[in-house]
Amino acid sequence: MYPESLNRLIKNLSMLPGIGQKSATRLAMYLIKDNRELAEKLALNLLEVKEKVRLCKICFNISEKEICDICSDPYRDTSVICVVEGPADQAAIEESKAFKGRYHILHGVLSPLNGIGPEDIRINELLERIEKEDIKEVLIATNPTTQGEATAFYIAKLLRKRRPALNITRIASGIPFGGDLKYADRMTLEKALQNRSSISV
Ligand SMILES: [Zn+2]
Structure with missing residues (x-):
């Protein structure tokens, strides 16, 4: 028409x-x-x-350079890698200014029902980085969803096998800041209780 x-x-x-x-x-x-x-x-x-725009050769974040600004920044802590699902997640963490290490962008999560397996996201590239770089900690910051959790667990297992002494951590999930216990769903509350941490006083 x-x-x-x-x-x-x-x-x-x-x-x-x-x-x-x-x-x-x-x-x-x-x-x-x-x-x-x-x-x-x-x-x-x-x-x-x-x-x-292309992907950084080291962390696979979107960049106009071969090596992105974060990977080439001499002031970043090169011993910690934060693993995220996508560039938007990386940007959110970066905006919080709470993380000073470098990143690894997976470009997806494992999702067998949608035909997305380990070969379809940048897991092998992460394992290669662990071999090449002097990494002490890998912080897995995939989203707290069923697929994000499964991906985190899968990656943690692979990393543990390759580097038994590596510090493998997971972002905490639970009640959001400013939230209210009364309105939290059961899974969120369960996670919040499981992931409780000491109060440093
Ligand atoms: Zn990079």
Whole structure:
């Protein structure tokens, strides 16, 4: 019902995650209305990003350089690696300023039901890093979901086998700061109780 080029734009937009036919049509209509400048910027931006952005050779985070700024920062603690599912998780931890080591981005979690196995995420690359670099601790910060937990457990087992003396840690999960016990679900409460820690006074 629309001109062919517009149909193509809608079709391509709807291939993006989380964008259905309706949203794609809405975005396309917005772009063709009177936003030539935005459309031009977006078109150039997409090409630029595809050309410039790649994965860091060490941690596999997205970067414009072969080695990302964090991996090449001499002030980072090179003896600790924090393992995360994706670049957004890395960015969140980095924003907290609570971690001074380096990262390893898996680009996914194990998910047998969706056909995602160890070969599909960057687990082998992590094991290679453990061999090459002088690592004392691996902090596994996959999300506290069924798949995130399973992935953490799988990685911990592999690491333990290769480096028996390695300190393997897991981020704590439980009641969020500012939360309320009354409203926490059973799994969250269970985790909070299991992962209790001493109060340092
Ligand atoms: Zn890096």
